[in-house]
Amino acid sequence: MQGKAVSEGIAIGTLTIYRGHAKAGEISGYLGNTGEIRRFTEARAVARIQLTQLRDKAEEEDNKMNAALLNSYLVMLDDPAYVEAVEKRIRDRQIPAEHAVEETRDSICNLFLAMDDEYMQARAEDIGDISDRIIRILTGRHTVITMPEGKYILLADDLTPSQTMQLDKDRILAFVTRRGSNLSHTAILARSLNIPAIVAVDFPKDCEGLTAIVDAYTGNLIIDPDEEQLLIYKRKKEESEERDKNLKLLKAEPCVTLDGKHIGLMSNVGSVDDVKRAIDNGCEGIGLFRTELFYLDRDDYPTEEEQYDTYTEAVRILDGKELIVRTIDIGADKTEAYMQFKHEDNPAMGMRAVRYCLGHKDVFRTQLKAIYRAAACGHISILLPMIISIEEIWQIRSVMNEAKAELDREGIEYRDCRVGVMIETPAAAVISDLLAKEVDFFSIGTNDLTQYTLAVDRQNTELEFICDYHHQAVIRMLKMIITNAHDAGKKVCVCGELAADTTFTRDLLRMGVDELSVSPGSLLKVKQAIRGTSIR
């Protein structure tokens, strides 16, 4: 089956389909039969509103299949057999509603899955989905992943950032997703971990447990391969491992072009583990720490102390190397219920990143205080995402001053940081001459810059063929941004995925880029490209 390769490599192993279920958790408090049945009824009412909104959206988008599926969910939500089964459990077992839903879900799913009937197996999935939604509403808790022992090739429709965060990545030989694009979270995560991945593969539902080959160079998924195919791919895998071993030899070599110009080789990370991987692959610092991931898959904002611990752990590992912390780029596809986002028709162009922070200054101040405190222990700079104006910088500077003033009042040690901006909107690119005077450095986010310049949703698989990171409009902007930064004596890093595209390394270097920031898994490949490039 043909898909799109998004993280290079070869994997051979057993196919396992992603299973994430909501968990009811420990039993605490029981409001009596009437109370719990009322909670169940109210949770179904909330689920009905959510599903109706989703159904209406699917209809608006003319997505008939999704609309039909959501309609069937709405019917199932009020199915007397399901409702009575849950209520009977509450009465008979004197348990809270979420536990009754969990038990009912598991017993119906087990029953349906055991039937040798594709239709009933699909219904098990539907009951699972609806029950999970109700449990999440009742508990505010998130999905817990239940996967088999051992290593496997993980198949999923698509994975959200919070789902990927919970996976035990050491057990995953490769990712294969039905949806997704080069910039989906699965793709970014896979590249960061150096795990082969292909997306946009329409794999069959009944392939669980079968052996397969993932060729994440060509985007091929071979299910149930024959002996000859296995032999060929085992050899290819060995060759690819050999290439990786040779790349490792470059770790201690300097990152200079053939004509001797040093290019800063930084890394994009989303966790302290990623920082370790980046160091293992010879990075000179962290060019992009995506901090919003700490805000996902939880029930409340992380505290100042929790964030401080994370940043200090990262600077400790970096041992003097720079850590560029990007303030939260929350919103769009990175949200959680506790953040209470309102429905937006266009979340990618909505309340996200610094817009969210300026609307929630307490949340922003907490993060800034944690960063300033950690800066006392190492070399930290601050990076601001999704900037569109000078006024935003002024407003942000004022919140930064408030955060420092609070630390002064509290008598807590901290250190000020350099401030840079992500140039990832056409507006920021066009006023980059003005922005360069306001900040200390630029980091170009080509993922968003391309999406907003070309007006192409970066997550939309069907539009990927026109989401062209090499588009003349993007290239012209890159040149303009770099010239404007250099005229103001400021450095420019490229931290979007384009930075890891070795077919474009020479062009980037010739444009005058000072630093490249790429996922830990791409560092050595990019270093090899830089060392093989002449910029004159």
Ligand code: PEP
């Ligand atoms: C970008 O937009 O290029 C970028 C690096 O940020 P993110 O992918 O996190 O939006």
Ligand code: MG
């Ligand atoms: Mg971005």
